[in-house]
Amino acid sequence: MEQATTLEHTEDVYEPSLTPDSLGKLGMWIFLIGDTMSFGALLAAYAALRAGAGVIGWVPPSEILGINLTAGMTFLLICSSVTMVKALESIQKGNVSRMCTFLGLTILGGVIFLGLQAYEWTHLIKHGLTLTGLPEHGLKGGAIAGSTLFGPTFYAITGFHGLHVTGGVIYLIVILIHGLRGRYTAEFNHEVEIVGLYWHFVDLIWIMVFTFIYLI
């Protein structure tokens, strides 16, 4: 009798079991926390190499990188985050077609972002920013001198982020196809929320990359 009472008491202490939607959401959060560490390590390495450049010096990023274009890309990602939350809001109200429209706009934002990044990279490579060298002249025409580690760190960080955007666009397309087939309703939509978490995280990371790589 006493044993039974103890057992009952112990069971009360446990958290309730994970449900299918909370399980997926928790899984995504755990992935994002791990991903934060990956980006954190890359940005810390960038900061360390920049601070450690010493007498050789580090080229001010604004001498090489086009801030206005990247500010536009930041704005674009913020817009796509808004369309993402609007997609979730729509399906929570049961409006499938509105959700699909907003998901489509989010995908479009991601694709334009990738296009602009490809344009930026092509432009920079043509001007001499490679994995081993710096351009001879900056945007303002002045001579460029400094650590050649600028190129590899820049391409590693923005490339890693670009891969995340590419993955996000594919993920969103899969969710959009499910949506068009009528998988989601006002009651069943946690998959849309989970893809949203990933997409907002990509936006959040870009906010950090934009500040640390382009502006500082």
Place this chain on the structure above:
Amino acid sequence: MAQNGHNEHPKYMWIFLWLAVLTAIEVGIVIPDFPKALTIILLIGLACAKAILVAVYFMHLKFEKRTLAVIVITPFLICVFLVIMLMPDLTSEKRHEGIEKPSAEVMDTTEH
């Protein structure tokens, strides 16, 4: 996991406006003659404000259990710790002893 359900939608357009304005301020303060240290502090502050807005409203952390917020903030703190721990070693003067700035000619030959 959501505490208050999803019926309470924050005003997303306000968050969007805030994010856009903060981005514009960020670009605006990158002026060459502005004190460097102040610019860096301001830029990091603005970036953190934007990141918090995205996490709290767009990622719905505001409506989740507080435990999740504590778990999520941990890797960010670890990243800050990582950078701080690296700095004293890399910025110390001793590290650069014996390294001289390469002359312009040497720089030219290494680039080609």
